[in-house]
Amino acid sequence: MNAAQQPASRARGRPRSQASEDAILDATLELLSDCGYRDATVEAIALRAGASKSTIYRRWPTKENLVIAAFARSPLLHAPARGDVCAQLSATIEQFARYMQETPLGAVLPVLVAERGRNPALDQALQPLVRQRREPLGEILTAAIARGELPAGIDIELAQDLLMGPVLQRIMVMGKRVDRPFIDAVVSNVCGGLRAAAGS
Amino acid sequence: MNAAQQPASRARGRPRSQASEDAILDATLELLSDCGYRDATVEAIALRAGASKSTIYRRWPTKENLVIAAFARSPLLHAPARGDVCAQLSATIEQFARYMQETPLGAVLPVLVAERGRNPALDQALQPLVRQRREPLGEILTAAIARGELPAGIDIELAQDLLMGPVLQRIMVMGKRVDRPFIDAVVSNVCGGLRAAAGS
Amino acid sequence: MNAAQQPASRARGRPRSQASEDAILDATLELLSDCGYRDATVEAIALRAGASKSTIYRRWPTKENLVIAAFARSPLLHAPARGDVCAQLSATIEQFARYMQETPLGAVLPVLVAERGRNPALDQALQPLVRQRREPLGEILTAAIARGELPAGIDIELAQDLLMGPVLQRIMVMGKRVDRPFIDAVVSNVCGGLRAAAGS
Amino acid sequence: MNAAQQPASRARGRPRSQASEDAILDATLELLSDCGYRDATVEAIALRAGASKSTIYRRWPTKENLVIAAFARSPLLHAPARGDVCAQLSATIEQFARYMQETPLGAVLPVLVAERGRNPALDQALQPLVRQRREPLGEILTAAIARGELPAGIDIELAQDLLMGPVLQRIMVMGKRVDRPFIDAVVSNVCGGLRAAAGS
DNA sequence: CAGTAATCGAGACGGTACGTCCCGTCTTTAT
DNA sequence: ATAAAGACGGGACGTACCGTCTCGATTACTG
Numbered sequence: 001m002n003a004a005q006q007p008a009s010r011a012r013g014r015p016r017s018q019a020s021e022d023a024i025l026d027a028t029l030e031l032l033s034d035c036g037y038r039d040a041t042v043e044a045i046a047l048r049a050g051a052s053k054s055t056i057y058r059r060w061p062t063k064e065n066l067v068i069a070a071f072a073r074s075p076l077l078h079a080p081a082r083g084d085v086c087a088q089l090s091a092t093i094e095q096f097a098r099y100m101q102e103t104p105l106g107a108v109l110p111v112l113v114a115e116r117g118r119n120p121a122l123d124q125a126l127q128p129l130v131r132q133r134r135e136p137l138g139e140i141l142t143a144a145i146a147r148g149e150l151p152a153g154i155d156i157e158l159a160q161d162l163l164m165g166p167v168l169q170r171i172m173v174m175g176k177r178v179d180r181p182f183i184d185a186v187v188s189n190v191c192g193g194l195r196a197a198a199g200s
Numbered sequence: 201m202n203a204a205q206q207p208a209s210r211a212r213g214r215p216r217s218q219a220s221e222d223a224i225l226d227a228t229l230e231l232l233s234d235c236g237y238r239d240a241t242v243e244a245i246a247l248r249a250g251a252s253k254s255t256i257y258r259r260w261p262t263k264e265n266l267v268i269a270a271f272a273r274s275p276l277l278h279a280p281a282r283g284d285v286c287a288q289l290s291a292t293i294e295q296f297a298r299y300m301q302e303t304p305l306g307a308v309l310p311v312l313v314a315e316r317g318r319n320p321a322l323d324q325a326l327q328p329l330v331r332q333r334r335e336p337l338g339e340i341l342t343a344a345i346a347r348g349e350l351p352a353g354i355d356i357e358l359a360q361d362l363l364m365g366p367v368l369q370r371i372m373v374m375g376k377r378v379d380r381p382f383i384d385a386v387v388s389n390v391c392g393g394l395r396a397a398a399g400s
Numbered sequence: 401m402n403a404a405q406q407p408a409s410r411a412r413g414r415p416r417s418q419a420s421e422d423a424i425l426d427a428t429l430e431l432l433s434d435c436g437y438r439d440a441t442v443e444a445i446a447l448r449a450g451a452s453k454s455t456i457y458r459r460w461p462t463k464e465n466l467v468i469a470a471f472a473r474s475p476l477l478h479a480p481a482r483g484d485v486c487a488q489l490s491a492t493i494e495q496f497a498r499y500m501q502e503t504p505l506g507a508v509l510p511v512l513v514a515e516r517g518r519n520p521a522l523d524q525a526l527q528p529l530v531r532q533r534r535e536p537l538g539e540i541l542t543a544a545i546a547r548g549e550l551p552a553g554i555d556i557e558l559a560q561d562l563l564m565g566p567v568l569q570r571i572m573v574m575g576k577r578v579d580r581p582f583i584d585a586v587v588s589n590v591c592g593g594l595r596a597a598a599g600s
Numbered sequence: 601m602n603a604a605q606q607p608a609s610r611a612r613g614r615p616r617s618q619a620s621e622d623a624i625l626d627a628t629l630e631l632l633s634d635c636g637y638r639d640a641t642v643e644a645i646a647l648r649a650g651a652s653k654s655t656i657y658r659r660w661p662t663k664e665n666l667v668i669a670a671f672a673r674s675p676l677l678h679a680p681a682r683g684d685v686c687a688q689l690s691a692t693i694e695q696f697a698r699y700m701q702e703t704p705l706g707a708v709l710p711v712l713v714a715e716r717g718r719n720p721a722l723d724q725a726l727q728p729l730v731r732q733r734r735e736p737l738g739e740i741l742t743a744a745i746a747r748g749e750l751p752a753g754i755d756i757e758l759a760q761d762l763l764m765g766p767v768l769q770r771i772m773v774m775g776k777r778v779d780r781p782f783i784d785a786v787v788s789n790v791c792g793g794l795r796a797a798a799g800s
Numbered sequence: 801c802a803g804t805a806a807t808c809g810a811g812a813c814g815g816t817a818c819g820t821c822c823c824g825t826c827t828t829t830a831t
Numbered sequence: 832a833t834a835a836a837g838a839c840g841g842g843a844c845g846t847a848c849c850g851t852c853t854c855g856a857t858t859a860c861t862g
Contacts, residue, residue, distance in 0.1 A: 016811095165364075
């Protein structure tokens with residue numbers, strides 16, 4: 001079961017260079033940030049990483065996959081341990097909003113999303129990437145329910161959609177900036193709605 | 201009305217063919233739907249429309265603009281005249297969700313969004329397209345406030361984000377289908393939140 | 401029959417640029433001469449010709465075919481009108497030898513020859529190229545027979561092999577230079593042999 | 601004789617495997633024959649030989665040198681001891697023609713020749729290979745002169761060119777087959793020419 | 801018999817040319 | 832002036848191969 005994973009006798013041949021991989025992914029993020037998706041040429045990425053195109057294509061079959069891998073290394077959201085549920089949610093969402101607006105993720109996520117419909121493998125790769133960013137919200141909500149701050153019986157999945165949706169849509173689809181007051185308003189409304197639904 | 205458009209002396213030379221324009225926009229939508237954005241080549245569109253590339257580029261400066269023009273012909277959402285605010289909102293959003301999931305818009309919108317960051321002209325063109333789809337929600341909300349179904353002082357813009365965001369995000373980012381129960385849950389929660397906020 | 405060839409109504413669309421074609425073929429010969437076959441990159445040829453790779457590949461499917469086309473423009477051999485048969489043959493062969501040794505043809509012909517075995521289309525293209533260079537020898541021999549300088553009944557094809565073979569082999573296979581005395585010796589031997597065969 | 605090769609103390613470390621070397625050279629000839637020079641990848645040769653690329657490149661610096669080494673193992677031509685000079689020459693040349701037409705040598709020689717111009721080391725390696733195949737002709741001619749079958753004062757080198765040239769050219773450049781009657785005609789003509797030159 | 805040094809298979813690596821594809825423009829003739 | 836046809840310059844993509852390198856595993860000689 002886990003034996004398959006352990007390198008029984010170390011793979012033969014020259015091992016892949018972790019340094020190269022890191023340099024390539026870093027270069028990808030940098031160029032994405034500097035030039036955008038279209039102008040971040042695979043050749044330019046190779047050049048900046050001090051690697052060769054072969055090394056890139058040996059690891060990732062297409063440019064899209066490379067970009068996904070680069071973003072997969074982006075930091076997870078960190079839910080604060082203290083504060084009431086609204087403050088925790090706001091702080092967490094703000095991290096996400098900042099990441100979307102101040103790194104190339106904001107520019108690239110739509111492209112990945114667009115490509116996913118045509119590329120099932122990419123869909124598989126993108127799924128956990130997105131899901132992990134949402135997970136902290138679920139944990140906060142679960143804890144709040146346990147503390148009695150929110151009523152039991154809440155659909156966590158739905159709540160995540162209600163919280164993330166407006167932010168993502170405003171950034172991606174509307175092309176507007178998201179600031180703390182907006183996030184607070186969203187969180188406040190969603191929490192209010194959740195409590196009202198339980199009370200009815 | 202149309203007199204304003206028509207100059208003193210008609211433009212000289214052969215007039216542009218409206219038939220060509222329609223054929224091109226139809227072919228664009230069809231190919232987008234069949235092959236996705238990337239594989240919907242301008243050349244292929246011209247072929248299917250029985251037009252030539254020059255005819256296309258004479259009207260729209262880039263492929264992106266062509267695609268936007270094609271979508272600009274999509275029907276507006278139609279807010280039902282009767283029912284309480286929740287029912288009206290649900291029905292309207294359902295139209296939108298169906299349109300996103302059963303036409304190529306769902307696949308193409310992210311690409312347009314992605315390209316917009318790099319292309320201000322496209323941004324200008326995309327803005328009203330998106331805004332018009334949201335507008336009916338604003339009208340429903342305004343009327344509900346006037347009827348006293350919702351408290352006054354509601355931020356209409358925010359409410360639109362709260363309603364559309366979860367749906368768009370679920371379809372585009374999560375890659376899941378949106379059905380009527382989900383829409384009802386969103387609408388119910390948002391309305392509950394709006395009322396709770398007023399009550400507090 | 402010949403109607404198929406005549407441009408009844410001129411091919412539609414923008415015609416191919418003869419200037420581009422000439423520039424490309426010239427650049428090919430120049431680069432071949434400067435850098436050899438391997439280093440005469442298609443990209444470099446396009447650059448020097450002020451053309452694009454697309455334009456090159458639209459006309460010739462591979463680099464080999466491009467190179468053949470370039471050589472197909474090389475000048476034909478010119479048989480001198482006066483002199484006895486040996487002098488005429490020597491002069492003609494010397495033209496060929498000079499062309500082989502002072503232009504890139506000498507470096508490229510072997511590659512074409514090598515590729516031919518694997519590429520029937522290339523074979524078809526190379527055949528007349530080679531044959532035309534030999535033809536003047538046949539004419540000289542035929543005229544000499546008519547004048548009585550050589551006996552009738554000579555196998556012209558064989559005689560061409562006997563004359564060209566030693567020169568080509570010395571240049572291509574042995575990698576040595578061919579000078580006038582060598583050519584004279586070959587011609588003298590072949591003519592002597594042809595006369596001796598008739599006399600026996 | 602072989603003592604000169606063997607140093608005072610044998611080289612240290614694991615000795616090179618003769619079996620590998622043989623397998624590599626055999627695989628080279630086979631693949632050359634099956635696929636031609638270009639498609640006979642070093643990697644494919646290694647695979648078929650059950651060797652690794654390092655083992656190949658440790659012995660031969662480039663692919664060209666490997667190919668030459670493979671051909672260097674081809675059998676020398678064997679001059680028959682009996683018969684008149686024409687019969688001996690014909691028999692010897694026929695061996696060569698058969699070897700050129702029924703082994704990959706015919707396909708590869710032009711490539712080696714082409715590459716030689718750009719690679720002096722390869723030139724050094726190719727020279728003896730070619731020369732050895734011609735040598736038997738020289739011996740036959742020398743013996744014939746000694747026997748009085750051919751006049752003294754013949755330029756042996758030239759005679760070799762006259763004999764081999766037409767055959768090589770017909771096979772390589774013209775892409776035609778060479779049969780015994782053709783060889784006989786060449787030999788007969790050359791011998792006739794040599795005798796005629798002496799008589800004049 | 802343990803140590804050392806060169807070889808072996810495997811396969812990753814940098815580099816570079818190839819040939820394909822598409823975009824947006826330009827140049828024809830025909831309407 | 833616009834239309835269809837299609838060539839053009841430009842430039843990214845992904846593939847393939849070369850010759851080098853880095854691994855762990857052999858295989859002989861050597862102290």
